[in-house]
Amino acid sequence: MKNYTITVQYDGTRYKGWQVQKSTDQTIQGKLQNVLQTLAGHPVEVIGSGRTDAGVHARGQVANFHLDEHFSMDEIFQWLNRYLPEDIAVIAIEEVDERFHARYHAVEKTYQYRIHTGIVPNVFERRELYDYKQPLDIEKMKKAAELLCGTHDYTSFCGNRKFKKSAVRTVYRIDVEKKGDEIRLTYSGDGFLQNMIRILTGTLIEVGNGSRELEEMTEILEAKDRARAGYTAPPQGLTLLHVTYEKDW
Amino acid sequence: MKNYTITVQYDGTRYKGWQVQKSTDQTIQGKLQNVLQTLAGHPVEVIGSGRTDAGVHARGQVANFHLDEHFSMDEIFQWLNRYLPEDIAVIAIEEVDERFHARYHAVEKTYQYRIHTGIVPNVFERRELYDYKQPLDIEKMKKAAELLCGTHDYTSFCGNRKFKKSAVRTVYRIDVEKKGDEIRLTYSGDGFLQNMIRILTGTLIEVGNGSRELEEMTEILEAKDRARAGYTAPPQGLTLLHVTYEKDW
Numbered sequence: 479m480k481n482y483t484i485t486v487q488y489d490g491t492r493y494k495g496w497q498v499q500k501s502t503d504q505t506i507q508g509k510l511q512n513v514l515q516t517l518a519g520h521p522v523e524v525i526g527s528g529r530t531d532a533g534v535h536a537r538g539q540v541a542n543f544h545l546d547e548h549f550s551m552d553e554i555f556q557w558l559n560r561y562l563p564e565d566i567a568v569i570a571i572e573e574v575d576e577r578f579h580a581r582y583h584a585v586e587k588t589y590q591y592r593i594h595t596g597i598v599p600n601v602f603e604r605r606e607l608y609d610y611k612q613p614l615d616i617e618k619m620k621k622a623a624e625l626l627c628g629t630h631d632y633t634s635f636c637g638n639r640k641f642k643k644s645a646v647r648t649v650y651r652i653d654v655e656k657k658g659d660e661i662r663l664t665y666s667g668d669g670f671l672q673n674m675i676r677i678l679t680g681t682l683i684e685v686g687n688g689s690r691e692l693e694e695m696t697e698i699l700e701a702k703d704r705a706r707a708g709y710t711a712p713p714q715g716l717t718l719l720h721v722t723y724e725k726d727w
Numbered sequence: 728m729k730n731y732t733i734t735v736q737y738d739g740t741r742y743k744g745w746q747v748q749k750s751t752d753q754t755i756q757g758k759l760q761n762v763l764q765t766l767a768g769h770p771v772e773v774i775g776s777g778r779t780d781a782g783v784h785a786r787g788q789v790a791n792f793h794l795d796e797h798f799s800m801d802e803i804f805q806w807l808n809r810y811l812p813e814d815i816a817v818i819a820i821e822e823v824d825e826r827f828h829a830r831y832h833a834v835e836k837t838y839q840y841r842i843h844t845g846i847v848p849n850v851f852e853r854r855e856l857y858d859y860k861q862p863l864d865i866e867k868m869k870k871a872a873e874l875l876c877g878t879h880d881y882t883s884f885c886g887n888r889k890f891k892k893s894a895v896r897t898v899y900r901i902d903v904e905k906k907g908d909e910i911r912l913t914y915s916g917d918g919f920l921q922n923m924i925r926i927l928t929g930t931l932i933e934v935g936n937g938s939r940e941l942e943e944m945t946e947i948l949e950a951k952d953r954a955r956a957g958y959t960a961p962p963q964g965l966t967l968l969h970v971t972y973e974k975d976w
Contacts, residue, residue, distance in 0.1 A: 487850045487851070488850060489850050489851060489853075535851075537851075556846060559846050559847055559848060560846075562848075564848055564850075564853055564858070565850055565853070566850065567847050567848040567849070567850045568847070569847050597805060597808050597809075598808055598816050598817070598818050599808060599811075599813055599816040600816070601736045601737060601738050601813075601814055601815065601816045602736070602738060602784075602786075602852075602855065603851075604738075604813055604814070606851065609813070
């Protein structure tokens with residue numbers, strides 16, 4: 479068996495998220511596994527760097543899987559792009575050490591959240607935007623974003639109330655930039671809890687629209703209480719941009 | 728009454744084209760007229776610079792309409808963007824001379840046709856691309872494109888076999904450029920016949936894939952016979968980029 483890593487892009491609009499579910503075959507992992515199974519003749523497990531929620535997109539999701547040696551890398555690559563649905567594409571493939579694991583060995587993830595603040599809709603990119611339609615105070619959002627970075631227990635920003643493990647994560651950067659009619663929030667961290675980026679985004683939007691004060695950021699973190707943070711921004715504005723691994727893999 | 732001109736963007740995927748039809752309300756003109764009627768309280772005719780086919784997109788379609796003086800331009804603009812479907816947007820509005828007519832006074836139109844030639848799908852822009860999936864000889868296409876420019880009777884490139892008026896048009900330029908996995912054909916002319924750009928594109932693709940010789944281009948034009956030209960490339964690759972008017976309007 480050989481171990482392959484692939485870089486995957488998807489328009490998440492039609493999907494119930496990354497992870498295979500019993501109740502639906504509309505998942506990204508499920509589609510990848512099905513197409514690889516038709517190639518291999520037996521089930522193939524595809525391991526993603528992490529789950530993405532229903533409706534969330536990816537430009538650089540990373541996954542790995544093991545496959546019989548007699549398939550060439552080019553064969554696998556072409557097979558995947560020929561039989562995957564048109565809203566999922568494999569943009570790169572590489573052979574890696576047999577011990578490489580896309581989830582365990584990821585050291586940093588970068589996500590982008592795009593908020594459309596103008597009144598004129600963006601017709602061609604609307605599926606990748608949260609159509610907020612109102613102006614936001616970007617300077618306040620920048621200051622709040624800074625307060626939310628660092629190494630913290632992010633329980634207040636976790637959408638899974640039954641989450642039992644450590645909620646300590648390190649958020650390296652949250653860049654806030656205005657681009658035309660949009661505000662783009664780019665998050666880098668060593669990992670993110672369920673819904674964490676969408677709740678961080680909802681909270682930053684509440685700062686930007688004046689319904690929350692900057693000072694609350696530290697209190698929210700300290701409270702370790704989901705109810706203290708802002709709303710969960712909708713999934714369609716969120717895209718997983720890339721996953722970083724240590725160089726020796 | 729005041730005369731307004733609007734610049735309209737649309738993702739044509741869900742529509743039966745620009746022009747109002749009795750059998751369906753899924754047309755761009757129809758959607759615009761409906762939204763203006765709810766504002767004005769009576770039917771409003773929206774005059775486009777020209778029709779676009781079912782499935783064709785626009786980034787700069789131009790249209791005009793007359794409306795009672797008591798609406799402010801800002802009111803009209805906001806009303807349109809609030810009530811139009813999310814795949815149609817009005818990006819600009821201007822008051823013009825009462826005699827201005829979006830079709831009669833258009834002097835130049837620019838369209839772009841995007842052909843995806845790579846095997847890796849473009850997941851996020853797939854609705855604006857013709858997914859051709861095979862390489863094309865761009866140098867040959869450039870030469871053929873040159874032969875198809877100029878002032879000619881374009882009957883061979885007209886999809887409407889019952890067309891009775893003059894089929895003489897001037898095509899100023901056809902730019903052929905490679906951009907990543909795509910070949911982009913940009914057409915400028917004083918006007919285009921029904922399906923003309925899609926048939927020109929189909930013919931250029933046949934030159935690019937080696938099934939037609941460069942020399943045929945002049946013969947096709949001279950034949951004035953639709954059967955001599957290439958196939959009609961699918962609508963989803965085509966976008967109306969902009970419409971030019973003389974400066975004094």
